[in-house]
Amino acid sequence: MQINTPDYEIAESVEILTKAQLRAFADPLRMTLLDLVLERAATVAELAEAVRRPKSTVAHHVKVLVDAGLLRIVRTRKVRAIDERFYGRTGRTIHNRVFRAPGDVDTPRCVNSLTTAAAESADAHEADRLYTTQRYTRIPADRASEFWRRVDALANEFSQLPAEGDVTYSFVAGLYPTDHPVLPDRA
Numbered sequence: 412m413q414i415n416t417p418d419y420e421i422a423e424s425v426e427i428l429t430k431a432q433l434r435a436f437a438d439p440l441r442m443t444l445l446d447l448v449l450e451r452a453a454t455v456a457e458l459a460e461a462v463r464r465p466k467s468t469v470a471h472h473v474k475v476l477v478d479a480g481l482l483r484i485v486r487t488r489k490v491r492a493i494d495e496r497f498y499g500r501t502g503r504t505i506h507n508r509v510f511r512a513p514g515d516v517d518t519p520r521c522v523n524s525l526t527t528a529a530a531e532s533a534d535a536h537e538a539d540r541l542y543t544t545q546r547y548t549r550i551p552a553d554r555a556s557e558f559w560r561r562v563d564a565l566a567n568e569f570s571q572l573p574a575e576g577d578v579t580y581s582f583v584a585g586l587y588p589t590d591h592p593v594l595p596d597r598a
């Protein structure tokens with residue numbers, strides 16, 4: 412199987428270590444821009460066309476991502492005496508190492524991918540083209556972390572599938588503690 416790799420050099424991962432980086436990352440439009448350049452490097456004009464936003468708006472968001480170290484210029488070309496810049500991610504996977512403590516109002520929240528997926532998946536649900544599953548189990552936190560690493564590896568595999576076909580699919584997963592009821596221990 413051919414792996415979908417961008418047309419530029421990319422590190423396997425990059426870490427978000429500051430609140431400024433998290434602020435740059437925790438924006439739905441900027442997350443979309445980061446996703447788009449996983450397929451190939453793109454100019455501001457190409458990104459603006461893809462997201463149907465003005466070039467000036469996209470240029471601002473690209474600058475924020477470059478300043479945060481999440482995007483970089485991967486190549487340029489001359490177009491009528493002007494350097495056209497192509498942007499790419501600095502890492503295939505972005506790991507957030509900045510977390511909100513209880514009561515912390517200065518650290519931004521990341522976008523809730525499950526909320527985004529719920530909204531995006533409504534049409535697929537209506538057309539009976541939505542594949543979902545949800546399971547509950549009682550496990551210790553260290554087992555949950557180990558399981559999540561395997562899910563994360565599967566998500567990375569999904570994002571590296573060859574870019575083919577006419578439809579873009581989304582893969583979303585979540586692992587979180589719940590108040591789901593449990594059966595009492597057996598007598």
